[in-house]
Amino acid sequence: MTTIPIDEPRIEQHSNYLTNGYSVKSWLLTTDHKRIALLYLITITLFFFLGGAFAVLIRLDLMTPAGDLMRDETYNKMFTMHGIIMVFFFLIPAVPAVLGNFLIPLMIGARDLAFPRINLLSWYVFVIGGLFTLASVASGGVDTGWTFYTPYSSTYANTHVVLAALGVFITGFSSILTGLNFIVTVHTMRAPGMTWFRLPLFVWANYATSLIMILGTPVLAVTIVLVAIERIFGVGIFDPKLGGDPLLFQHLFWFYSHPAVYIMILPSMGVISELVTCFSRKRIFGYGFVAVSSLLIAVYGFLVWGHHMFVSGQSVYAGMIFSFLSFFVAIPSAIKVFNWTATLYKGSISYQTPMLYVFGFIGLFAIGGLTGLFLATLAVDVHVHDTYFIVAHFHYIMVGGVVMGYLGGIHFWWPKITGRMYPEGWAKLAALIIFVGFNLTFFPQFLLGYLGMPRRYHVYPEEFQILNVMSSAGASILGVGYLLPLVYLFWSLRWGPAAGPNPWAAAGLEWQTSSPPPTENFEKIPIVTQEAYAYSEGSGFPVSPEADYKEGGSPVVHS
Amino acid sequence: MSIPSTAEHHTTTHPALAHHFNDLAQQREAGTLGMWTFLVTEVMFFGGAFTGYAYYRWKFPEAFQAASHHLDIVLGTINTVVLICSSLTMVLAVQGAQRGDRKRLVRFLLLTILLALVFLGIKAFEYHHKWVEGHVPGRYFRWDPQHDGAVSPGGAQLFYSFYFTMTGIHAAHMIIGIGVIGVLVWMALRGRFTPESYGAVENTGLYWHFVDIVWIFLFPLLYLIGRH
Numbered sequence: 001m002t003t004i005p006i007d008e009p010r011i012e013q014h015s016n017y018l019t020n021g022y023s024v025k026s027w028l029l030t031t032d033h034k035r036i037a038l039l040y041l042i043t044i045t046l047f048f049f050l051g052g053a054f055a056v057l058i059r060l061d062l063m064t065p066a067g068d069l070m071r072d073e074t075y076n077k078m079f080t081m082h083g084i085i086m087v088f089f090f091l092i093p094a095v096p097a098v099l100g101n102f103l104i105p106l107m108i109g110a111r112d113l114a115f116p117r118i119n120l121l122s123w124y125v126f127v128i129g130g131l132f133t134l135a136s137v138a139s140g141g142v143d144t145g146w147t148f149y150t151p152y153s154s155t156y157a158n159t160h161v162v163l164a165a166l167g168v169f170i171t172g173f174s175s176i177l178t179g180l181n182f183i184v185t186v187h188t189m190r191a192p193g194m195t196w197f198r199l200p201l202f203v204w205a206n207y208a209t210s211l212i213m214i215l216g217t218p219v220l221a222v223t224i225v226l227v228a229i230e231r232i233f234g235v236g237i238f239d240p241k242l243g244g245d246p247l248l249f250q251h252l253f254w255f256y257s258h259p260a261v262y263i264m265i266l267p268s269m270g271v272i273s274e275l276v277t278c279f280s281r282k283r284i285f286g287y288g289f290v291a292v293s294s295l296l297i298a299v300y301g302f303l304v305w306g307h308h309m310f311v312s313g314q315s316v317y318a319g320m321i322f323s324f325l326s327f328f329v330a331i332p333s334a335i336k337v338f339n340w341t342a343t344l345y346k347g348s349i350s351y352q353t354p355m356l357y358v359f360g361f362i363g364l365f366a367i368g369g370l371t372g373l374f375l376a377t378l379a380v381d382v383h384v385h386d387t388y389f390i391v392a393h394f395h396y397i398m399v400g401g402v403v404m405g406y407l408g409g410i411h412f413w414w415p416k417i418t419g420r421m422y423p424e425g426w427a428k429l430a431a432l433i434i435f436v437g438f439n440l441t442f443f444p445q446f447l448l449g450y451l452g453m454p455r456r457y458h459v460y461p462e463e464f465q466i467l468n469v470m471s472s473a474g475a476s477i478l479g480v481g482y483l484l485p486l487v488y489l490f491w492s493l494r495w496g497p498a499a500g501p502n503p504w505a506a507a508g509l510e511w512q513t514s515s516p517p518p519t520e521n522f523e524k525i526p527i528v529t530q531e532a533y534a535y536s537e538g539s540g541f542p543v544s545p546e547a548d549y550k551e552g553g554s555p556v557v558h559s
Numbered sequence: 560m561s562i563p564s565t566a567e568h569h570t571t572t573h574p575a576l577a578h579h580f581n582d583l584a585q586q587r588e589a590g591t592l593g594m595w596t597f598l599v600t601e602v603m604f605f606g607g608a609f610t611g612y613a614y615y616r617w618k619f620p621e622a623f624q625a626a627s628h629h630l631d632i633v634l635g636t637i638n639t640v641v642l643i644c645s646s647l648t649m650v651l652a653v654q655g656a657q658r659g660d661r662k663r664l665v666r667f668l669l670l671t672i673l674l675a676l677v678f679l680g681i682k683a684f685e686y687h688h689k690w691v692e693g694h695v696p697g698r699y700f701r702w703d704p705q706h707d708g709a710v711s712p713g714g715a716q717l718f719y720s721f722y723f724t725m726t727g728i729h730a731a732h733m734i735i736g737i738g739v740i741g742v743l744v745w746m747a748l749r750g751r752f753t754p755e756s757y758g759a760v761e762n763t764g765l766y767w768h769f770v771d772i773v774w775i776f777l778f779p780l781l782y783l784i785g786r787h
Binding site for chain 2: 110111112113176181183188216218219222229230255
């Protein structure tokens with residue numbers, strides 16, 4: 001246990017998953033989970049920057065109180081397309097479909113996911129759903145908001161609602177298939193000795209996420225079918241004029257879409273659990289609590305959807321019960337935060353880029369989560385409902401939480417995925433820029449919302465301009481922060497120093513194979529004898545891997 | 560850290576064993592669990608539609624009852640029997656695969672397809688009849704309170720909206736099932752199933768029984784309202 005592999009770091013000459021065929025066909029027809037993860041990585045990166053482009057236009061328009069840049073209808077389309085693309089085509093697939101796909105088989109000691117062809121199918125389904133949504137963008141966009149509320153979406157909107165909804169419907173199946181694949185893989189493909197309570201917490205988090213994916217997504221699918229039927233055939237399932245009830249739509253929609261928030265945040269929490277132990281050189285504090293809290297979040301997540309409907313006309317009693325239940329979700333979330341901070345306590349902390357994202361995540365998630373408690377409180381929610389307070393709250397969770405975790409994970413596992421180190425200095429700078437830009441963008445929105453600026457309006461009273469300009473300025477900084485990794489990660493593919501199998505001296509199973517891993521992940525299926533956090537106190541860390549690799553030497557291990 | 564490893568993988572190579580599994584038992588377990596997990600998603604999918612149905616039946620009890628009486632209970636009953644029989648033939652096909660009896664497997668798979676087609680044929684006839692009566696919801700929906708029943712036309716239309724949506728989704732599942740069983744027939748004729756490896760037949764059977772069970776819920780909820 002005391003020796004840490006210090007192989008000569010170089011790009012492995014022997015066959016790995018990247019050298020196993022160079023043709024386009026070998027990529028588009030691959031069933032290797034690692035290649036499929038890269039296909040997802042490329043696809044969701046494109047969607048991320050497309051969704052980001054809409055955000056840029058929104059923030060530009062909000063620079064002036066009069067909303068000079070675009071017409072009202074155009075603005076409605078901008079925030080709708082931003083929401084649909086970011087939620088369904090980036091946030092939901094980001095961590096599970098990229099990092100989960102790549103890492104779960106490696107972490108549990110399997111050669112692949114249980115259903116490699118279904119895995120490939122799920123990517124194609126994702127792309128087809130994406131093309132439908134892009135077609136709706138190209139043909140003029142949709143203006144219903146990402147929530148497709150009826151009866152506006154089903155009866156009155158004059159935009160291509162069915163096309164966009166069909167895109168979301170199809171993409172949902174990609175999510176279902178990924179979840180199904182993960183669940184079966186974790187149950188049946190674990191290496192000998194990989195017991196449930198030796199599973200890395202990232203795997204637990206993705207398992208809990210998969211449960212939500214398979215239980216929630218089908219409900220969204222059937223809801224979209226009902227909206228489409230209503231819109232195409234002119235029947236009144238959700239239209240009050242024809243006897244239907246729009247509240248039913250909201251119940252069905254949020255039954256999926258609230259748990260969907262946990263589809264987004266849980267895998268990122270899993271990433272944080274992996275990172276925080278590695279860069280504290282300490283065993284995770286309270287492993288069992290962190291693992292089970294993922295499952296609890298998945299279960300509680302299904303019981304709180306009514307807190308989106310406090311002012312929609314659901315009964316007062318339903319509102320009170322949903323308010324009460326919503327507070328419960330804070331418990332497992334807080335368990336995680338406290339265990340991460342307890343892990344840091346007396347750890348040998350090193351401030352590599354992934355760890356910067358961990359600190360960013362914990363801080364921003366705490367703000368996002370605690371403001372969630374404001375919103376779960378009925379009376380406060382009535383005041384801030386549909387204001388920028390909500391917008392700020394969920395961006396703290398989704399951008400401050402999910403994207404921080406995603407980027408931290410991408411940096412941490414980049415050497416495993418590509419065999420190359422990213423440039424540490426640039427990466428630290430980018431993490432800092434993202435943190436500053438993020439807070440400048442979204443903190444003013446808490447204030448705006450508390451002062452009463454409604455969301456989805458682009459014309460506002462002049463006294464809100466200063467805060468809006470601050471937010472837009474922050475967005476431009478955030479934009480630079482997101483473009484930087486795109487540049488230097490590409491750069492590292494060619495010029496990055498070779499990483500070697502385990503540049504972080506991490507204990508997880510995925511670091512015990514070469515970087516990049518061979519097609520079947522391990523030369524031989526390993527027998528697991530310990531958990532993934534077997535860091536003994538002060539067990540050393542290769543100080544500044546980049547500097548050492550530049551000299552061409554082995555990583556220096558301090559112990 | 561050295562990693563002890565298991566013995567050479569694929570010691571028991573079998574033509575039906577995919578490269579990433581250790582043995583046929585693991586492969587079969589994954590397949591079965593995969594199908595059950597998929598059926599859970601199906602329950603949630605239909606569950607959303609059933610929730611909508613339950614809510615509107617509670618909201619418009621008389622209209623749902625009156626509209627339900629316009630469905631053809633005889634054809635509905637015949638279809639229920641046909642579908643249950645198709646589940647039986649599916650079980651017998653799985654048994655054939657289990658015993659390595661290719662002829663029996665193919666014969667019962669084809670019989671299952673035949674029964675499914677009979678079901679869809681009767682369903683199509685019922686749909687046509689509803690169209691003639693003007694009970695297809697939407698622009699051409701007609702509800703004459705004197706002739707059809709003095710209830711809310713909106714409620715009656717909602718009943719038919721759910722009738723067509725739910726039976727339509729069910730029929731779509733059957734059409735997909737027919738396609739899958741067709742592929743099984745083709746595979747069986749090429750000798751792809753053995754007593755050690757017939758997971759695809761067994762899992763398709765599970766799917767088929769699920770489609771059958773959905774109908775067992777749909778039939779009373781749609782055809783038998785107020786007929787007790």
